[in-house]
Amino acid sequence: MKFIKINAADNVAVAIHDVEAGVSFDINGVSVITETPVPAGHKVALEDMPEGTDIIKYGFPIGHLLAPVNKGGLIDHTNLKTNLDGLLEYSYRPELTEIAPSQSQAYFKGYKRKNGDAGVRNELWIIPTVGCVNGVAQSIQKLFEKELDQYPSIEKVIAFPHNYGCSQLGGDHENTRNILADMVHHPNAAGVLVVALGCENNQLAAFRELVGPVDGTRVKFMESQKIQGDEVEYGLNLLREIAEAAKDDRREDVPVSELKVGLKCGGSDGFSGITANPLLGRFSDWVVAQGGTTVLTEVPEMFGAETILMARCQNEQTFDKTVHLINDFKAYFMKNEQPVYENPSPGNKAGGISTLEEKSLGCTQKSGNSIVRDVLLYGERLKNKGLNLLSAPGNDLVASTALAAAGCQIVLFTTGRGTPFGTFVPTAKISTNSTLASKKPLWIDFNAGVIVEGTPAEEVDKSFIDFVIRVASGEKVNNEKSGYSEIAIFKSGVTL
Numbered sequence: 001m002k003f004i005k006i007n008a009a010d011n012v013a014v015a016i017h018d019v020e021a022g023v024s025f026d027i028n029g030v031s032v033i034t035e036t037p038v039p040a041g042h043k044v045a046l047e048d049m050p051e052g053t054d055i056i057k058y059g060f061p062i063g064h065l066l067a068p069v070n071k072g073g074l075i076d077h078t079n080l081k082t083n084l085d086g087l088l089e090y091s092y093r094p095e096l097t098e099i100a101p102s103q104s105q106a107y108f109k110g111y112k113r114k115n116g117d118a119g120v121r122n123e124l125w126i127i128p129t130v131g132c133v134n135g136v137a138q139s140i141q142k143l144f145e146k147e148l149d150q151y152p153s154i155e156k157v158i159a160f161p162h163n164y165g166c167s168q169l170g171g172d173h174e175n176t177r178n179i180l181a182d183m184v185h186h187p188n189a190a191g192v193l194v195v196a197l198g199c200e201n202n203q204l205a206a207f208r209e210l211v212g213p214v215d216g217t218r219v220k221f222m223e224s225q226k227i228q229g230d231e232v233e234y235g236l237n238l239l240r241e242i243a244e245a246a247k248d249d250r251r252e253d254v255p256v257s258e259l260k261v262g263l264k265c266g267g268s269d270g271f272s273g274i275t276a277n278p279l280l281g282r283f284s285d286w287v288v289a290q291g292g293t294t295v296l297t298e299v300p301e302m303f304g305a306e307t308i309l310m311a312r313c314q315n316e317q318t319f320d321k322t323v324h325l326i327n328d329f330k331a332y333f334m335k336n337e338q339p340v341y342e343n344p345s346p347g348n349k350a351g352g353i354s355t356l357e358e359k360s361l362g363c364t365q366k367s368g369n370s371i372v373r374d375v376l377l378y379g380e381r382l383k384n385k386g387l388n389l390l391s392a393p394g395n396d397l398v399a400s401t402a403l404a405a406a407g408c409q410i411v412l413f414t415t416g417r418g419t420p421f422g423t424f425v426p427t428a429k430i431s432t433n434s435t436l437a438s439k440k441p442l443w444i445d446f447n448a449g450v451i452v453e454g455t456p457a458e459e460v461d462k463s464f465i466d467f468v469i470r471v472a473s474g475e476k477v478n479n480e481k482s483g484y485s486e487i488a489i490f491k492s493g494v495t496l
Contacts, residue, residue, distance in 0.1 A: 003027060003044065004452060006274060007059035012043040012075055014057075014270050014352070016452050019044075035072045040433070041270025041352030041416065043075040055080055058273060058365075060305075062358035077344070077354040084304050084341045084356060087330055092319040095311040097369045102289040106465075108472035110254035110409075111187070114215060118258040119187035120409040120426065120472045122249050124157040124239060126193045127183055129207055130165030130200035133224055137161060137195045140235040144243075151243040153250070154190060155474075160424060160487045166200040167496035177202055178379030179489050181211045182405035184219055185381070188425055190249055191218040191242035195235060198225030217245035251474065257291030259472060260382055262403030262411040262425075263366040264297065266396040268344075269416025270352025271432035273362025276414035276448035279430065281368035282461050283412070283468065288370045288386050295382070295408055296367045297390040297399050299329040300343060304357035305364040309389065313372045321375035325391055332492065343394070347417045366414070378490055382407040397488035400427060410471060418443050422479025424487055426471055429478065430464075445477045 002025045003013035013027050015038045024033045030046055038044050043057065049069045054061040063080045111119040124144070126137040137159040144157045160183070164176040180202075184192050196204040204223050211219075220238045224231040263280050265272060284294040302309060306326045313319040333340045343356045353359050373386035379402070382388060392402035400411050400423035409425055416432040418440045428445045431437040437447035446467050451460055471477055479485070 134161035262408035267417030
C-alpha cells in the first residue's frame with residue numbers, strides 16, 4: 001500500500017512512505033499517477049482542483065488551495081492556506097456518545113495514599129519556591145542519592161529547578177504558585193521537601209496557606225535564610241525524615257478507575273492523525289469505560305476542530321466553559337498582537353502537516369469519542385472523572401507540566417519527529433511511524449506506526465493497554481531511564 005485515504009469524503013490521500021514521481025496507485029477505484037515525488041506523510045490530490053478548492057482530510061476542510069493542483073499533485077504548506085480567522089460565535093449542538101462501562105475491572109500495581117489518591121511512582125521530590133534556591137535543592141538531591149539504597153521503598157529523589165517565584169506579577173505569579181502547590185499534592189510523590197529562600201515574592205507562609213492541609217510526616221518546608229549554618233545539611237535531614245515515614249510504602253492492586261492520564265502530542269507529522277493519535281483516542285475511551293480519567297490540552301491545537309469537542313460537552317455549562325477556553329486563548333494571542341493561526345511548526349510542515357486545521361483535526365483524535373465532563377483552567381486540579389479539557393499552550397514542556405500538575409500520573413505523548421524530554425511524571429513517547437521508532441529507540445517507548453503496515457488496530461490497542469498498565473505498575477519509560485524530569489511554567493507577563 002502506497003497511499004491511504006482516511007475518510008470517504010476526503011479529496012486527498014496520504015503517502016505511507018516516500019513515493020517517486022510517475023508512480024500509479026488506486027484509491028477506492030480512482031486511479032492516480034503522482035506528478036512529483038511525495039514524501040511520507042504528505043498529501044496528494046485525488047482529482048483536478050482549481051485555485052480556492054477546499055482540501056478535505058479526516059472528512060473536514062483543512063484549508064484552501066492558493067493555486068490549481070492537478071490530480072496526482074503534491075499538496076503541502078506552500079500551496080495550502082488556512083480557512084480560520086479570528087474569534088467566532090458558537091452554539092451548543094450536542095452530539096453525545098455515551099461510553100458503556102466496562103464489564104470487567106482492570107487493575108495496576110500502584111501506591112494508595114491516605115487521601116484516597118493513587119500514585120504510579122514512589123519518589124521524593126524537592127521543590128524550590130524560587131529559582132534562587134535551585135542550587136540548594138539540587139545539592140540536597142545529590143547527597144540523598146548516595147543514601148538511597150538505605151530506603152528501598154523510595155524509587156528516586158528528584159529536584160525540580162525553575163526560574164520563577166520572584167519578580168513576577170499578577171497571573172504569572174499565581175501560575176507559579178499554583179503549579180508548585182499542585183506538585184506538593186501529587187500522588188506520585190512519596191513525600192515532598194519544599195525549599196524556600198525567604199525574601200522572594202512567593203513567600204513561604206502564603207505558599208503553605210495555598211497548599212493547604214498536608215501530612216506533616218510526608219511534606220516538609222524549610223526557609224533557607226532562617227537556618228543557622230548549613231541549609232543543605234538541614235534539608236538533607238528533613239528528607240531523611242520523609243523517607244523514614246515512607247519506609248512501609250508498597251505497591252498494591254489499584255483499579256484503573258483511579259488512573260488519570262494526560263494526552264499530548266508534539267513534533268507531529270502526517271501520520272499523527274492516522275496512527276498514534278487515534279490509538280490514544282481508543283485508549284482514552286477504554287480508560288473512561290473503566291471509570292478513569294483522561295485529559296486533553298494544547299488549546300491552540302484545538303483551533304479548527306473545537307466545534308467537534310463542543311458538540312461532545314455533557315451540558316451547556318461545560319459547553320460555555322469550552323467556548324471560553326478557546327476564545328480566551330485566541331484573545332491572548334490577539335492581545336500580544338500575534339497571529340492566532342501561526343501554526344504548524346517547521347517540523348510539522350516537514351512531516352506533512354500544512355495548516356492548523358489539519359494539525360488540530362489530528363490532535364483532537366487523542367480524545368476518542370467520550371463526552372467532555374469538565375474544563376479546567378491552567379493550574380487547576382482534576383475534580384471529575386472521564387474526559388477533561390485543560391487550558392495550556394501547545395508548548396511541549398509547559399503543556400505536559402500542566403497535565404501532570406492537574407493530577408495526571410502519566411503523560412502519553414505522541415510524536416512523528418521524536419523528543420527525549422519528560423515532565424515530572426512518566427512521559428511515554430508513542431511514535432507515529434516505524435522509521436522514528438527504529439531511529440530513536442532511546443526516545444520512543446511504543447511504536448504505533450505498525451498500524452499502517454498491516455497490524456490490526458485491535459491488536460495494537462491491546463498491546464498498548466498492556467504497556468500502559470506495566471508503566472503504571474512501575475515499568476520505567478525512556479525519559480525516566482535517561483533521568484530527564486523537568487517542569488516548565490506558563491508565563492505571559494512582565495518580569496521585574
